[in-house]
Amino acid sequence: MCLVVCFLSNGCGGNKLESLKQQEKELSHTLDSLNSLFTKADEELNNIPVISKATVEAGDGLFQVLVRMGIPELERRQIVLALQDSVEFSGMRVGQEFYVAQNPNADPGKQVKAFRYAANPATIHLIFRDDQTGDFSYQLVNKPLTRRHSIFQGNLEAGSTLNKMLFQVGIPGRMVGVVSGVLQCKVAFQQAQPGDRFRILLEETFYQDSIWISGKVLYAEFEGRTLGHHEAFRYDDGDPKSSYNAHYTENGEALVFDGLRYPLDRLHITSTFGNRIHPITGQRRAHQGVDYGSPRGAPVYAVAEGVVVTSGYDQYSGNKIAVRHRDNSTSWYLHLDSRGVSKGITVNARQMIGKVGNTGRSTGPHLHFGFTNAKGKWINPLSKTMIATPKLQGERLAKLQKQVGEVRNHLQLAEAETPQLANDSMDVKVKMRFLEP
Ligand SMILES: [Zn+2]
Numbered sequence: 001m002c003l004v005v006c007f008l009s010n011g012c013g014g015n016k017l018e019s020l021k022q023q024e025k026e027l028s029h030t031l032d033s034l035n036s037l038f039t040k041a042d043e044e045l046n047n048i049p050v051i052s053k054a055t056v057e058a059g060d061g062l063f064q065v066l067v068r069m070g071i072p073e074l075e076r077r078q079i080v081l082a083l084q085d086s087v088e089f090s091g092m093r094v095g096q097e098f099y100v101a102q103n104p105n106a107d108p109g110k111q112v113k114a115f116r117y118a119a120n121p122a123t124i125h126l127i128f129r130d131d132q133t134g135d136f137s138y139q140l141v142n143k144p145l146t147r148r149h150s151i152f153q154g155n156l157e158a159g160s161t162l163n164k165m166l167f168q169v170g171i172p173g174r175m176v177g178v179v180s181g182v183l184q185c186k187v188a189f190q191q192a193q194p195g196d197r198f199r200i201l202l203e204e205t206f207y208q209d210s211i212w213i214s215g216k217v218l219y220a221e222f223e224g225r226t227l228g229h230h231e232a233f234r235y236d237d238g239d240p241k242s243s244y245n246a247h248y249t250e251n252g253e254a255l256v257f258d259g260l261r262y263p264l265d266r267l268h269i270t271s272t273f274g275n276r277i278h279p280i281t282g283q284r285r286a287h288q289g290v291d292y293g294s295p296r297g298a299p300v301y302a303v304a305e306g307v308v309v310t311s312g313y314d315q316y317s318g319n320k321i322a323v324r325h326r327d328n329s330t331s332w333y334l335h336l337d338s339r340g341v342s343k344g345i346t347v348n349a350r351q352m353i354g355k356v357g358n359t360g361r362s363t364g365p366h367l368h369f370g371f372t373n374a375k376g377k378w379i380n381p382l383s384k385t386m387i388a389t390p391k392l393q394g395e396r397l398a399k400l401q402k403q404v405g406e407v408r409n410h411l412q413l414a415e416a417e418t419p420q421l422a423n424d425s426m427d428v429k430v431k432m433r434f435l436e437p
Pocket residue numbers: 271287289290291367368369
């Protein structure tokens with residue numbers, strides 16, 4: 001700190017300016033928006049800001065970054081207040097850069113002159129302190145983006161995973177999880193077969209034509225030999241914050257983005273749903289679920305968000321947990337070694353709720369996983385792929401159907417331009433891109 005102060009007060013404007021210009025040069029590609037500040041500094045050499053930079057590390061929140069930049073507590077709070085309504089900091093990613101311009105000669109609590117956060121190379125959040133009032137004002141800089149639509153399609157191959165196939169047809173790494181999530185809303189991939197076909201329409205935005213900024217899955221299609229034909233369309237409600245922005249069927253039935261997650265890390269079915277001879281009683285009876293073989297102690301996860309309606313023990317089920325979901329279906333997890341959640345609490349999809357065990361009437365460590373529908377009837381858990389949510393209706397349904405029409409036009413246009421896309425032969429694997437007209 002002393003070094004900075006000495007340097008700033010040595011009175012030789014030329015050196016200060018040189019150094020400032022050097023600093024500016026080094027940072028110029030990311031600091032264009034701070035130019036006004038530098039110009040001002042030229043005039044008032046006593047108020048030269050010191051620019052420092054911090055990079056987001058794993059586990060960081062805004063607060064940690066501000067602490068690392070050496071910003072005092074009072075000003076940390078001012079910055080958070082100035083940004084919190086405009087910036088979604090839950091989207092912070094490792095490697096993102098923050099810049100702060102501080103004037104160590106200013107009064108305590110007023111030393112931060114400007115603060116800059118680039119959510120991506122084209123979306124920059126800035127705050128500047130007004131020297132008169134001492135308050136921060138917020139400014140959003142959106143640089144122009146190019147928008148591109150791309151179609152990807154392929155066939156599932158034996159021995160490959162869905163994610164691998166999505167990578168293989170060229171879907172960008174950051175979109176693979178999203179695409180696979182949309183497909184899994186509609187399709188129980190445990191039952192997918194080699195040769196089953198998928199087709200994806202993405203809308204992506206790029207900065208300077210090459211830097212990937214964002215992507216949306218406008219359309220996902222699956223054609224399975226046994227699973228049948230499924231389509232999902234992205235509905236845009238017009239407001240980016242609308243909770244209706246999601247994927248739907250053509251008729252407006254919502255598909256929950258998360259779909260159902262797996263209850264275990266490794267799935268090895270040892271007994272399926274339906275009639276069987278019970279391994280302990282020897283009687284023929286319906287098996288109301290699926291058994292997954294698993295080592296004792298392996299984590300058991302909730303397959304979707306919901307409320308724990310049962311967390312207890314009985315001599316048949318052993319330690320058992322039941323989670324009721326939004327559509328009033330309930331997932332059941334039996335024979336647990338230990339239970340990690342109690343009745344009444346809300347759990348997220350994929351939250352760990354217990355550990356695999358061998359409690360109750362059980363011949364070895366395994367998870368018995370069951371599902372009851374809204375009426376309490378046992379259903380085959382493998383046939384349940386999503387938690388249903390209400391349908392779009394009225395104006396929203398009309399808007400969705402207009403958007404469905406646009407997607408179909410895109411697909412037709414692409415097929416007309418690229419004949420092999422229309423060809424349904426099993427080994428077609430094409431990707432194509434076309435620019436927004
Ligand atoms: Zn069982």
